[in-house]
Amino acid sequence: MENAIVDGSTRLFGIVGDPVTQVKTPQLMTAIFRAQGINALLLPFQVAQEGFEAAMRGLMSLRNLDGLVITVPHKVRACGLVDSLSPRADQVGAINVMRRLPDGTWYGDMFDGEGLVRGMQKQGFSIEGKRIKQLGAGGGGSAVAVALAAAGADTITLCDPRQSLAQGLASRINRFYPRRPAGVTADSAGTEGYDLLVNCSPVGMRPGDGMPAPFGEFDPSLGVVDIIMHPEETPLLAHARRCGCRAMNGKPMIEGQLESFCNFFAIRQP
Amino acid sequence: MENAIVDGSTRLFGIVGDPVTQVKTPQLMTAIFRAQGINALLLPFQVAQEGFEAAMRGLMSLRNLDGLVITVPHKVRACGLVDSLSPRADQVGAINVMRRLPDGTWYGDMFDGEGLVRGMQKQGFSIEGKRIKQLGAGGGGSAVAVALAAAGADTITLCDPRQSLAQGLASRINRFYPRRPAGVTADSAGTEGYDLLVNCSPVGMRPGDGMPAPFGEFDPSLGVVDIIMHPEETPLLAHARRCGCRAMNGKPMIEGQLESFCNFFAIRQP
Incomplete structure (x- = not known):
């Protein structure tokens, strides 16, 4: 397709969420497609909770759409729309990726947890033997807790x-x-009594949000992880840094996942 | 968005058809968006006849999708999905564009006919007073016949x-x-007895197609128009040129429509 951005043969992927303006997957994955000469785009699809199943069935019926990334707040409900699941997604009860198989059915998997764990390990957080407190037990939270247990x-x-x-x-x-x-x-x-605090609640994402709980001073030995990516520094992370804690946002989680997405969508890796 | 092709804030438009690989609107409209610094893409959406309404309802429910171009074979059925119609689309009974109005309802219009007429006039075909034979009375054909009558x-x-x-x-x-x-x-x-032959049937679009009718030799005074765009020269147009006729494909029709699309989607014109 020469240098055109899109033409009639462009294959489509998407990320489904609400809100969706904050996501980084479209630019990251589309850059990989282009670097490899693949005529494909990964698009933001803003899908509200109301009418979620109908919107998803519509997207899944597009013949030139091959896969979807699922983000907040749809990871649990999306699980009910695929025909088969990886063992990991089955344990978590939520998915963050789905793709059309050659037989036309849809298959789901969940990389949030292993993405975050890989990101934490790269940033020097150790998980083994640690006492962890986690806020939020929704789709993303389930994936993180299962991966922390596995780690x-x-x-x-x-x-x-x-x-x-x-x-x-x-x-x-x-x-x-x-x-x-x-x-x-x-x-x-x-x-008190915890080594790690992990926020998997959405509090901190929207302008004007405070911290997800009325925290006092943290002990500097407490590690603090917030899976929110945007803003880069949530009120919780700002507080943690002021207290001298090692702190990490959700960016390494998604960066750790790009490789998984490429494998899942069967794209040669960057 | 600097030079990124797509990010979370990208607004979406689409062209809905089956097949869809042959369409040119995605690259033409996306080039206009970029030239104007608008963070938007127009994408190909391959929607089969089976499940058409469900796929369309899904696309129409995406909060970051603002408008759709409709092509073969969906122009008549799409008419039933919008909440209001232009007088022209109402006459034709088919639409080729729809957009979301500020109140959340969908509005449809039909530019195929006027696009073709404008293209024909640019290429030196006169319509006034001519006796016209038209093959095909589907969605595109309705628009063309109404516009030829109006002209x-x-x-x-x-x-x-x-x-x-x-x-x-x-x-x-x-x-x-x-x-x-x-x-x-x-x-x-x-x-015999016609000044113009206009093909609005899809015959000639697919590899291996012949002509839409078992034509004999054409009189060189017959003007021949085929609204098919891909391939650029259908068997009908090749035959017309061999017979010495003035002949035109569907490309001027869509080129004549870009300006209409820009107005309809409220984009500053190129």
Whole structure:
């Protein structure tokens, strides 16, 4: 296609979320397609919760659309739309990627957790043997907790205002990883006795958001991870840095995932 | 967005058809967006006839998709999906563009006919007072016949194997343009007594297609127009040129429409 950006033969991929302006996957993946001479684009698709299934069925029926990345707030519901799941996605109960198989059915997988763990390890956070407190037990949170358990966390304590979500996720971790006990707490702000604090709630993403809990001073030995990517420094991360903590945002999580997306969508890696 | 091709804020437009690899609107419109510094793309969406309404409802529900161009074979069915129509689209009974209005409803219009007429006039075909034979009375054909009547054709004779379509279109023209009598014929190949032959059937588009009717030698005074754009020279146009006729493909039709699309989608014109 010479240097045209798009033509009638362009294959389509997308990222489905709401909001969607903050996502970085379109420019990152599209740059990879172009570097490899592949006539494809990865587009932002803003899909509201209302009418989600209808919008997804519409996208999935496009004959020139080959795969979708799924982001907040759709990772759990998207799980119900695919015909088959990886074992990992089945453990998590949510997906963040889906692709059309040669037989026309759709297959889902979940890379959020392993992406974050790989990013943490690169940034010098150790997970093995650590006592972890995690805020948020939705789609992204489930993926992170399962991956933290798989990476050898000592204990994982979950806090989510949707108590049944937190309880369900703890039970799932205890079933799949019986040596990594998971529990729940209603105390969102306490960090005493923990080595790592991981925020998987969306609080901090929207302008005007504060911290996801009314935190006091952190001990400088506490590691703090916020899976939010935009803004780059959430109020939680700003607070953590002021307290002298090692802190990390969600950017390494998605950067760690690009390689997984390429493999999943069967693109030669950059 | 600097020089990125796509990011989370990119606004989406699309062209809906099946097949869709042959369309030129994506590269033409996307080049206009970029020349004007507008962060938008116009994408090919391959939508099959089966499941058309569901696919369209899905696309129409994307919050960052602002408008669609509609092409073969969906122009008539798309008409039933919009909330309001231009008077011209109402006459034709088909649309080739739709956009979301500020109140969230969808509005449709039809530029195929005026685009073709403008292209014909630029290429030196006169329409006023001419006796025209037209093959094909589907969505595109309806638009062309209505525009030819509006441009002052003497008579329009329609031929389509779907006789009721041809008959319905002739009745519509006779109602809106009572001084430009329209009729139907079952004789697809005869050209005696006509000044212009216009092919609005899809025959000639697919590899291996022949001519849309078993034509004999054309009189060199016959003007021949084929609204197909790809291939650039259909078997019908090759035959017309061999017979010494003035001949034109569908490219001027779409080129004549770019300005209309820009106005319709409220983009500053190139």
